[in-house]
Amino acid sequence: xxxxxxxxxxxxxxxxxxxxxxxxxxxxxxxxxxxxxxxxxxxxxxxxxxxxxxxxxxxxxxxxxxxxxxxxxxxxxxxxxxxxxxxxxxxxxxxxxxxxxxxxxxxxxxxxxxxxxxxxxxxxxxxxxxxxxxxxxxxxxxxxxxxxxxxxxxxxxxxxxxxxxxxxxxxxxxxxxxxxxxxxxxxxxxxxxxxxxxxxxxxxxxxxxxxxxxxxxxxxxxxxxxxxxxxxxxxxxxxxxxxxxxxxxxxxxxxxxxxxxxxxxxxxxxxxxxxxxxxxxxxxxxxxxxxxxxxxxxxxxxxxxxxxxxxxxxxxxxxxxxxxxxxxxxxxxxxxxxxxxxxxxxxxxxxxxxxxxxxxxxxxxxxxxxxxxxxxxxxxxxxxxxxxxxxxxxxxxxxxxxxxxxxxxxxxxxx
Numbered sequence: 001x002x003x004x005x006x007x008x009x010x011x012x013x014x015x016x017x018x019x020x021x022x023x024x025x026x027x028x029x030x031x032x033x034x035x036x037x038x039x040x041x042x043x044x045x046x047x048x049x050x051x052x053x054x055x056x057x058x059x060x061x062x063x064x065x066x067x068x069x070x071x072x073x074x075x076x077x078x079x080x081x082x083x084x085x086x087x088x089x090x091x092x093x094x095x096x097x098x099x100x101x102x103x104x105x106x107x108x109x110x111x112x113x114x115x116x117x118x119x120x121x122x123x124x125x126x127x128x129x130x131x132x133x134x135x136x137x138x139x140x141x142x143x144x145x146x147x148x149x150x151x152x153x154x155x156x157x158x159x160x161x162x163x164x165x166x167x168x169x170x171x172x173x174x175x176x177x178x179x180x181x182x183x184x185x186x187x188x189x190x191x192x193x194x195x196x197x198x199x200x201x202x203x204x205x206x207x208x209x210x211x212x213x214x215x216x217x218x219x220x221x222x223x224x225x226x227x228x229x230x231x232x233x234x235x236x237x238x239x240x241x242x243x244x245x246x247x248x249x250x251x252x253x254x255x256x257x258x259x260x261x262x263x264x265x266x267x268x269x270x271x272x273x274x275x276x277x278x279x280x281x282x283x284x285x286x287x288x289x290x291x292x293x294x295x296x297x298x299x300x301x302x303x304x305x306x307x308x309x310x311x312x313x314x315x316x317x318x319x320x321x322x323x324x325x326x327x328x329x330x331x332x333x334x335x336x337x338x339x340x341x342x343x344x345x346x347x348x349x350x351x352x353x354x355x356x357x358x359x360x361x362x363x364x365x366x367x368x369x370x371x372x373x374x375x376x377x378x379x380x381x382x383x384x385x386x387x388x389x390x391x392x393x394x395x396x397x398x399x400x401x402x403x404x405x406x407x408x409x410x411x412x413x414x415x
Contacts, residue, residue: 043365046092051360051369053411054087054094058356059373059381061098067377068221070100070351071294071322083359083401089411095401096358101372102292102351104209105303107168108132108161109289114303119192119204127172134159143172162210164387179205180391180398193299200400207299209355211372211384214290214348216281219324221377227262227280228253239279240272249276256282260341268337274327277344290348293323306342311335323349352376353384359395368394 061075071077080087080096087094105114107128115125126142138144144157155170168174182193182201195201216224230236230253237246245267256262259282263273281287291300293315301312314332326349329335356371372384395401 040365043363044367046362047360047365047367049360050089050092050094050362051358051367053089054096054358054360055356055369055371055383055386057087057411058096058098058354058358058371059383062354062373062375062381065375066221067215067217067223067350068219069217069294069322069324069349070102070292072319073322076100076354077295081406083357083395083399084406085409086405086407087409087411092360092362093408094358094360095395095405096356097399097401099355099357100292100295100351101209101212101353101355102214102290102348103295103297103300104212105207105291105300106212106289107165107208107210110303111305113305117303117305118207121173124171124173124178127174128168131158131171132161147172164210165205165208168208179203196297196299196400202297202299202400203398206398207297209353211353211355211374212289212291213352213374214287214292214350215285215352216287216326216348217350218278223285224279224281226285227256227259227276227282230280239275241275242267242272245272258282258345260343260345263337263341263344270330270335270337273337273340274330276327278325278327282345286352287348291346292348292351293326293329294319294349295351304343304346306339308334311339325349357395357399359401366395 058076058079061079065074065076076098077100079098082097083095085095087096105118112125112129115128116122120128123141126139130138130142130144136144138147148155148157158167158170162168165179168179169176180203182203193202193204193207218224227249230250233246233250236250237243240246240249245265248265248267249262252265259277262276262282268276291304296315298312298316301307301315302309311332311334314334315329318328318332323329326344326347328349329344329347330340353372353374356373357368358371359366359368361367368389369386370389371386373381374384375381389398391398396403
């Protein structure tokens with residue numbers, strides 16, 4: 001009987017010990033899980049702080065950007081080496097790249113003819129234009145409130161400029177696949193997008209912006225005066241050297257709405273056209289949606305109507321030396337007055353808005369940001385907004401950065 005009691009006690013004791021062990025194991029596992037979660041939170045926070053430090057480093061570079069032409073020889077263009085440099089600060093680090101917004105196609109100002117030279121169908125183009133423009137009557141293949149209101153979670157057509165590129169996803173016929181996936185074949189009659197200098201074929205979203213703004217400046221960075229303010233005919237004659245042409249321009253100076261319209265006057269040569277566009281501007285000082293001749297890729301330049309592939313290639317070749325003023329475009333072989341009449345108002349040689357792409361890293365944690373920053377000759381750089389991309393591995397899959405860095409840049413003071 002005593003043996004039986006001892007056996008029961010032993011079994012009970014063993015059960016209690018087993019239960020205690022299981023409790024300890026569970027508590028230990030929970031502790032490890034909590035510790036891991038806390039470590040992940042700390043890692044993400046450090047990565048985020050590193051990314052924000054990268055934004056500030058980029059802003060410091062943009063703060064020294066002159067109002068004169070924006071070129072690929074400027075500090076902003078090489079800072080970060082397109083994600084190849086690793087900026088190290090203690091246990092955290094970041095990679096970065098600055099992109100000129102004026103090197104992209106502006107969703108809010110691009111014309112139907114420009115959109116037709118992107119891999120878009122006419123239905124997509126009509127829907128895009130209907131979404132951003134006022135009016136209640138849709139285009140032939142477009143959509144207005146009648147379509148959007150009938151959706152399960154209906155909404156109204158915006159009828160205003162886009163605020164982000166991602167807002168295209170609210171437009172009929174646009175999907176994440178259209179915006180963010182590479183298209184191996186053109187879905188319209190236009191030429192498919194070509195691989196760029198980093199070897200990566202861009203997706204549609206990579207070519208688009210809503211923020212590009214340029215300023216009409218001289219090669220020294222001074223704002224050009226408006227043609228409508230020219231004081232007298234003699235001032236124009238000194239620039240043009242042609243009294244008949246000077247008279248015609250002076251008499252109509254208040255009616256012109258574009259420089260291309262001015263160049264349609266008879267008598268212009270490439271020399272007189274160059275002189276005029278280097279001396280005066282037509283329109284507003286801040287010009288939204290102009291494409292920077294110094295920074296645009298061939299995919300973007302190809303959206304400008306009436307530019308042949310040879311002209312585009314010649315512009316790209318000239319970027320290494322740079323366009324110091326808008327009239328330099330007339331030095332491009334084959335660029336004629338007839339071409340200028342339809343394209344000169346699409347171009348700029350500087351930019352006031354930049355995209356800062358940065359990825360903060362701490363351990364296995366990575367936090368990407370894309371900041372939109374405006375610069376001015378009279379004020380410090382200003383952050384317009386900061387977006388956090390949701391695409392996985394955005395640095396390599398979207399931005400075209402290498403998977404590994406090639407050099408370290410220490411951020412320690414005095415290094």
